[in-house]
Amino acid sequence: MKWRSVRIVLATWRDWRTLGGVVIAIAVAAVTVTRSQANFSSAAVFYVPVLLATTVLGGLVQHVRRAAIWRTLLQRPVSAEGELWRLLGGGWGVYLVLVAVILGAALLGLAENAAVPRVRLLAVAVTGALWAGTSGLVVSVVASFASGSVAALSIGWILSPVLLSLVDSAAQLPDPVHGTLTFLMPSIDAIFGLGSYLAGDVPSLDPWHPAHLIGFPLLCLGILAWRFRVIARSERVGSE
Amino acid sequence: MHVTASPAFVEARGLVKRYGVLEAVRAVDLDIAVGEIVGIAGPNGSGKSTLARLLLGFARPHAGSVRIDGRSPEEFRVQDGIGYVPEDGERGWERATPRQLLMLRLGDPDVPSARAICDSIGATPLLDKRVGTLSKGQWRACLVAYAMVAAPRFIVLDEPDAGLDPAAMERLRTTTALLAGGGSSILLLSHHLDEMALGVHRLLFFSAGRIRRSIDPRGVGPTELRREYHSAVQAA
Numbered sequence: 001m002k003w004r005s006v007r008i009v010l011a012t013w014r015d016w017r018t019l020g021g022v023v024i025a026i027a028v029a030a031v032t033v034t035r036s037q038a039n040f041s042s043a044a045v046f047y048v049p050v051l052l053a054t055t056v057l058g059g060l061v062q063h064v065r066r067a068a069i070w071r072t073l074l075q076r077p078v079s080a081e082g083e084l085w086r087l088l089g090g091g092w093g094v095y096l097v098l099v100a101v102i103l104g105a106a107l108l109g110l111a112e113n114a115a116v117p118r119v120r121l122l123a124v125a126v127t128g129a130l131w132a133g134t135s136g137l138v139v140s141v142v143a144s145f146a147s148g149s150v151a152a153l154s155i156g157w158i159l160s161p162v163l164l165s166l167v168d169s170a171a172q173l174p175d176p177v178h179g180t181l182t183f184l185m186p187s188i189d190a191i192f193g194l195g196s197y198l199a200g201d202v203p204s205l206d207p208w209h210p211a212h213l214i215g216f217p218l219l220c221l222g223i224l225a226w227r228f229r230v231i232a233r234s235e236r237v238g239s240e
Numbered sequence: 241m242h243v244t245a246s247p248a249f250v251e252a253r254g255l256v257k258r259y260g261v262l263e264a265v266r267a268v269d270l271d272i273a274v275g276e277i278v279g280i281a282g283p284n285g286s287g288k289s290t291l292a293r294l295l296l297g298f299a300r301p302h303a304g305s306v307r308i309d310g311r312s313p314e315e316f317r318v319q320d321g322i323g324y325v326p327e328d329g330e331r332g333w334e335r336a337t338p339r340q341l342l343m344l345r346l347g348d349p350d351v352p353s354a355r356a357i358c359d360s361i362g363a364t365p366l367l368d369k370r371v372g373t374l375s376k377g378q379w380r381a382c383l384v385a386y387a388m389v390a391a392p393r394f395i396v397l398d399e400p401d402a403g404l405d406p407a408a409m410e411r412l413r414t415t416t417a418l419l420a421g422g423g424s425s426i427l428l429l430s431h432h433l434d435e436m437a438l439g440v441h442r443l444l445f446f447s448a449g450r451i452r453r454s455i456d457p458r459g460v461g462p463t464e465l466r467r468e469y470h471s472a473v474q475a476a
Contacts, residue, residue, distance in 0.1 A: 008344045012336035068332030071298070075387065076345060077321035235299045 002078055006090035009073075013063050019055065023098050027105035034109030038116050044106040045128040049135035050158060052098050057136055058150035060091040061143035065231065080232030088140060088224075095136055103128040120199045127195035130213065134186050137220035144227035160185045179208075184219070187212040249274045249425045250295060250394060254304035257290050257449075264290040266449035267304070274393075277416055277426045279436040279457075282446035283473060288429045289327050291446070292396045295427065296324055308394055316394065323387030323395035327429070329380060329402065334372030338363060338382040341371075345390050354389045360415040361385050362408055376403035384412060388419055395419065398429045413439035433469055434462050445472035 026048070033040045063069060064087050073083055107125055110116050135158065142154045164181055167173065173181070182189075190209035196202045248271035257265040264287040272278050282288050293299035295306055297313025308316040316322070333341060342349035342358075349358070349367065358364045363385040366378050374382065384400050397416070401409050409432070416426050416439060430436050437443060437457035445453045445468070453472035457465065 004347065005344055008336070008340050012333060012340055014335070063332075066330075066332045067326075067328075068330040071324060071326055072333065072341065072344070072386065074298075074317065075322050075324050075392070076390075077317070077319055079318050235293075 002082070002086060003090075005073055005076070005078070005083065006086050009064065009069070009087055010060075010090050010094060013060065019098070023052075023101055027102050030102055030106040031109040034106050035112050038110060038113050038120075041106045041110050041124050044102060045124060045131055048102045049099050049128070049132040050139075050155065052095055052102075053132075053135045053139040054151045054154055056095040056098065057088070057091050058139045058143045058154065061088065061140065062147070062150065065147075081228050084228045084231060092136060092140075096132065099128075099132045103132070123195040123197075123199035126198055127191055130187075130191045130194070134188075134191060134216065137217055137224075138186055141220050141223050141227070144224055144231065158186050158188070161188045182208070183212060183215055185216075187216045190216075247273060249276075249309055250427075251307045252295060252304065253306075255291065255294050255301045255306065256303035257287070257294055257299060258302050264449055265294060265301070268449070268451060270295075270444075270451065272394075272425045272427060274425055275420050275423050276442070277420045277428060277440045279428045279430065279440035279443045280446050280451075281430060281433055281436060281443065281469060286447050286473075287449040288446050289398050292324075292398050292427060292429060296322055296394075296396055298324075320394075321390060321392050323390070323392040323397075323424075325380070325383045325387050325397045325400045327398040327402070329376065329383070331371055331379060334370065336371050337368050338371065338374075338385065339367040341382070341386050342367070342389055345386055349389070353391065356418075357389050357391075357415060358385050360411055360418060361388070362411050377405060377408060380404055381408060384415070388415060388424075391419060391422055391424060393423065394425050394427075396427045396429075399431065400428070401430055401432055401435060409435050433465055437462075437465055445469055447473040 030040070030044050034044070064073075064084070074080055103125075107121060107128075110121055110124060138157050139150065139154045142157060143150045146153050161182070164178075164185060168178065187209075189206075190212040193202070193206060193209050194213065197205045250270070250272040252268060252270040255265050255268040255270075256263065266287075268291060270278075270291075280288050280291070290299060294301050295308075295313065297306070297317055306313050309320075311319070339349055342354060346354055348354070355364070358367065361381050361384050363381045366374060366382055369378075371379060371382070380400060380403050384397065387395055387397065395416075400412060404412065413435065416428065420426055428436060428440060437460060440457060443455050443457040444451050445455075452475060453468065455468060460468070
């Protein structure tokens with residue numbers, strides 16, 4: 001009974017045929033283009049997870065938090081926190097399938113590209129998978145806070161490492177400050193650094209990269225657990 | 241005013257709820273017995289809906305407590321489930337059909353008990369239509385069906401009759417009586433005094449965050465009922 005809500009909420013939330021059509025069109029374009037343009041795969045790896053996470057995960061969390069939806073769900077004998085995790089889990093399932101369709105198509109085209117060695121294929125696959133996970137977590141956390149502008153705030157957080165490097169180049173930040181800020185930001189450097197390492201483009205991995213690859217998802221899950229507890233205990237219905 | 245029924249299934253003691261400087265609910269005590277239908281009538285903004293949300297655990301009191309079957313509203317809701325028709329009638333489920341919502345609640349909306357509720361409330365012909373295409377009254381009937389179809393032991397209907405035609409209101413009365421007969425405790429909030437008087441065991445007049453008067457409406461005529469209501473509300 002508990003998981004039935006996931007299926008029904010997902011089925012009735014939006015017109016999946018439109019999004020499915022767009023995803024298939026992008027997948028066809030990706031498989032076609034990456035056969036000749038290997039660089040296109042980098043763009044697909046970077047942008048596709050962010051856009052799909054915002055559309056699927058951000059939109060779903062916002063939808064579920066609408067009073068009419070929430071009150072309907074919570075009349076059933078389920079815990080509010082458990083329901084939030086289940087619904088987010090369902091959203092993640094759909095999100096990962098859609099990402100896999102596009103990234104899989106890009107990798108398929110890349111595999112047929114004679115100029116691309118196998119090891120680079122592996123690097124793109126690992127980078128894509130890690131980046132999809134990170135983007136999904138960033139958007140999930142932002143959606144648990146924001147009532148609007150989830151896309152803008154998520155992209156702002158995703159781009160924050162770039163801003164940090166700009167700040168760093170203008171005024172050298174002390175190491176502890178820099179380290180702390182880095183761990184609060186999405187692990188772009190670590191993910192793409194790992195990809196470069198796997199492809200053999202760099203001889204070794206920065207020592208903080210593995211820690212950041214593990215630490216950032218844990219940070220996001222911790223924030224989500226806290227936010228879901230707050231949402232579950234909040235007064236969801238306005239005053240008369 | 242302390243309004244009691246015995247044995248109490250729902251027990252509220254000293255409930256206070258404030259929104260900023262506004263005290264929406266002021267030291268309310270209320271008991272609802274097993275199988276009892278309690279009606280609350282009061283002016284707009286008197287705090288009725290806030291009281292309903294406090295009883296369901298959808299709002300937290302600044303003072304006082306609520307126990308349902310000896311448990312907190314949250315524990316009761318998570319363990320047993322509740323029925324609730326909110327006053328605002330916001331849809332949110334535009335793309336769903338009422339049948340899908342009943343499946344969400346019950347799994348199989350075609351079980352005889354669920355069909356009986358849907359037939360009784362007049363929701364059966366609406367089950368396969370999109371929620372976004374339903375009229376206000378039709379959507380209200382579906383909300384009532386959703387709240388009642390699992391026969392929860394505590395049901396709060398906040399103006400369920402808004403937008404209902406007279407025949408639908410009569411069906412609503414029949415259905416609430418059916419559920420109360422099965423042991424559900426029902427709180428009904430409405431502005432329709434005459435209709436409520438026909439279907440509740442106790443009628444409470446609520447004003448400025450307080451229960452002002454409690455009457456047994458059986459045998460009370462419409463004119464006397466209105467006089468009682470106005471004198472209670474104006475005394476606030």
